[in-house]
Amino acid sequence: MSRLQETQEVKALFKMLVTAVGGVEAAGVHLGVSHQRVSQLYSLSNEDEPGYRQIRLLEVVACRAIVTGAHVKAVRGEEADSISAAVVESVSATSTALRLVHDMDADGHRDQGEILAVRQATTIAREAVSRLEAKAATLQPGAA
Numbered sequence: 001m002s003r004l005q006e007t008q009e010v011k012a013l014f015k016m017l018v019t020a021v022g023g024v025e026a027a028g029v030h031l032g033v034s035h036q037r038v039s040q041l042y043s044l045s046n047e048d049e050p051g052y053r054q055i056r057l058l059e060v061v062a063c064r065a066i067v068t069g070a071h072v073k074a075v076r077g078e079e080a081d082s083i084s085a086a087v088v089e090s091v092s093a094t095s096t097a098l099r100l101v102h103d104m105d106a107d108g109h110r111d112q113g114e115i116l117a118v119r120q121a122t123t124i125a126r127e128a129v130s131r132l133e134a135k136a137a138t139l140q141p142g143a144a
Contacts, residue, residue, distance in 0.1 A: 001077045002074070002075050002076065002077045003074050003075075003077065004074070005070065005071055005074050005092075006092050006095075006096060007047075007049055008044060008091065008092040008095040008096065009070075009088055009089065009091075009092035010049055010050070010067065011041070011042045011043070011044060011049065011050075012042070012088045012091055012092060013066055013067045013070050013088055014041060014042045014049075014050045014055065014067055015042035016066050016084060016088070017055065017058050017059065017062060017064075017066040017067055018038055018042060018058070020058075020062040020064055020066060021058050021061045021062050024038040024039050027058060030057060030058060030061050031054050031057060031058070041054070044095060050067075055067045055068060056068070070085055070088070073085070082135075083132075083135050083136060083139060086128075086131055086132040086135040086136075087132060089128045089131065089132070090125070090128040090129045090131070090132045092128075093121070093124050093125040093127075093128040093129075094125045094128075094129070096121050096124070096125070097118065097121035097122050097124075097125045100114070100117050100118045100121050101118055104117070104118055
């Protein structure tokens, strides 16, 4: 089923992309921004997402479609085919659950709707971690 990538997932993939081009300093040089700005773009505590042009530029440098490739798979409803993508999916799902728990408890009161949202998010997170576990079980020694 087609799905929208959550901000946390995009940020995790962007961090992988930054690593693939040589780190925050190298990414900053390629993008014409400071290394601090690059860090902000993948930080979960900052709401800004990397721009499409920034992603495309770094993917050209990396010679890999890390972010856009995962986006295409999400739109097509395809299962993550790499262990890294499965980890990103599980981190995104658990981050969403964490955010919902934080939001639920922020005012010191839990209502039924908030509890239901947390339960649904934890079910999604559990399923994502199960897919990650299944992907990890298929790993074989040799070339990555």
